[in-house]
Amino acid sequence: MPKPHIPLEEIRAQVEGCRRCPLADGRTQTVFGVGNPAARVLIVGEAPGKNEDLQGEPFVGAAGKYLNELLSIAGLRREDVFIANVLKCRPPGNRDPRPEEIELCTPYLREQTRTIDPEFIVTLGNFSTKFILKTEVGITRLHGTLQRAGRFKVFPIFHPAAALYDSSKREALENDFTTLGQLLRESDAAAGMHEVDAGNAQGSPAALSTPAVPTDSNAGEGQAETQPDPASHVEQPHLL
Numbered sequence: 180m181p182k183p184h185i186p187l188e189e190i191r192a193q194v195e196g197c198r199r200c201p202l203a204d205g206r207t208q209t210v211f212g213v214g215n216p217a218a219r220v221l222i223v224g225e226a227p228g229k230n231e232d233l234q235g236e237p238f239v240g241a242a243g244k245y246l247n248e249l250l251s252i253a254g255l256r257r258e259d260v261f262i263a264n265v266l267k268c269r270p271p272g273n274r275d276p277r278p279e280e281i282e283l284c285t286p287y288l289r290e291q292t293r294t295i296d297p298e299f300i301v302t303l304g305n306f307s308t309k310f311i312l313k314t315e316v317g318i319t320r321l322h323g324t325l326q327r328a329g330r331f332k333v334f335p336i337f338h339p340a341a342a343l344y345d346s347s348k349r350e351a352l353e354n355d356f357t358t359l360g361q362l363l364r365e366s367d368a369a370a371g372m373h374e375v376d377a378g379n380a381q382g383s384p385a386a387l388s389t390p391a392v393p394t395d396s397n398a399g400e401g402q403a404e405t406q407p408d409p410a411s412h413v414e415q416p417h418l419l
């Protein structure tokens with residue numbers, strides 16, 4: 180029998196009191212995550228930076244502003260999605276997360292994911308991509324390809340902060356968010372097609388009047404999954 184989902188506020192309270200790893204000593208506050216608790220898209224970054232630690236919210240400051248612009252390319256507003264990080268406390272000097280910190284902190288991300296139950300998980304950068312897909316394949320190879328972790332669609336993208344220091348990443352980021360928007364629309368169209376099928380089976384007049392959806396409406400998803408095969412390097416996902 181599946182484990183019941185823990186309410187987000189309960190997980191938040193656990194995070195706020197957490198002292199499992201030494202990052203608790205250097206934090207101003209924990210950064211649980213923010214957004215729509217029933218989001219279709221869960222965005223997973225790396226760890227809080229200085230501004231996030233001060234404000235208690237992920238992706239604020241320049242990287243956050245840029246993320247908002249990128250979301251709009253995909254037809255999303257910040258309030259539509261839920262934004263979280265792999266680590267809930269800031270590593271000193273913005274150094275990379277350490278494996279033991281990831282191991283200790285990610286049970287919270289797992290529970291957040293189970294409770295929010297998104298259709299898509301967008302992993303931003305290497306750390307969240309490697310954790311969620313349980314892979315050693317880097318973001319440079321995986322970005323812009325549709326992957327799976329259990330029942331979730333996973334779409335890895337470069338971390339927006341990367342584009343602030345390396346403008347060559349901007350084009351890739353913007354292309355990938357365009358593709359994300361396409362995947363969302365294709366999934367909507369496919370869901371509409373399933374509704375029509377179900378309605379037809381029941382002889383529903385309302386469903387019969389629904390416009391037909393092209394039969395290749397989910398072709399983009401299939402194409403993304405068959406792109407230059409980084410997926411062959413992805414092991415069994417371990418998110419849930």
Ligand code: SF4
Pocket residue numbers: 194197198199200201202203209266267268280283284
């Ligand atoms: S980083 Fe995670 S595991 Fe470490 S103290 Fe913060 S909430 Fe706890």
